Amino acid sequence: MDLFAPQPCDNLLPFDGIVNNLGIVLGDDEALYEQLLSELPWQSDRVTLFGKTHITTRQIVWMGDSETDGSLAYSYSGHSRAITPWHHSVFHVKRLVEHKLAEIGVEVCFNTCLLNYYPTGADGMGYHADDEPELGHQPIIASLSLGATRKFVLKHKKAQHKVELYLETGQLIVMRGDTQQYWKHTVTKTKSVQQGRISLTFRTLYP
Numbered sequence: 001m002d003l004f005a006p007q008p009c010d011n012l013l014p015f016d017g018i019v020n021n022l023g024i025v026l027g028d029d030e031a032l033y034e035q036l037l038s039e040l041p042w043q044s045d046r047v048t049l050f051g052k053t054h055i056t057t058r059q060i061v062w063m064g065d066s067e068t069d070g071s072l073a074y075s076y077s078g079h080s081r082a083i084t085p086w087h088h089s090v091f092h093v094k095r096l097v098e099h100k101l102a103e104i105g106v107e108v109c110f111n112t113c114l115l116n117y118y119p120t121g122a123d124g125m126g127y128h129a130d131d132e133p134e135l136g137h138q139p140i141i142a143s144l145s146l147g148a149t150r151k152f153v154l155k156h157k158k159a160q161h162k163v164e165l166y167l168e169t170g171q172l173i174v175m176r177g178d179t180q181q182y183w184k185h186t187v188t189k190t191k192s193v194q195q196g197r198i199s200l201t202f203r204t205l206y207p
């Protein structure tokens, strides 16, 4: 046993928040990737930067518990979105993720998942914090990656600290505690990746 190998309980942040790397938690990730790509209602995202709205080549799906009348919608980076009901495979992953988090003492029941599809390395996501009021105080956001390995960077909002990690297919990380209050995160663009990646980011929304 390597006493110095990273453990799922280790905090990757030096201060002001908690990020855990739970490692590879999924087998059969290729089949899941292909299934989600072909079966989900992917749509471009709209991002407003400095008052200007851009349509992304990155595609998204909001999924989650829906009211019986199907009218559940909420606001995210200034735009209102409809929620698609749980796809059975995503619901299965949600339960696996909750189980893995319980193993490190994090008790959570997610009611939504934002899925992101990055067709190539030319698609990324700029620095942001998931700090919308609907996500509550100290949001727990778990992210499971499928497909191409991509670089994920956290940058402190005030200190000049950066934490970088490479997210591989089947890998699970969680951001919690004060992370969204003090840190921003990004998926950087890169010319060296031609393959696609899907991330499943599980969250709890408080209406």
Ligand SMILES: O=C(O)CCC(=O)C(=O)O
Residues within 6 Å of the ligand: 114, 116, 125, 130, 143, 152, 167, 185, 187, 199, 201
């Ligand atoms: O794709 C990722 O790993 C990160 C996505 C993200 O930050 C988000 O959906 O808010």
Ligand SMILES: [Fe+2]
Residues within 6 Å of the ligand: 128, 129, 130, 185
């Ligand atoms: Fe995010």
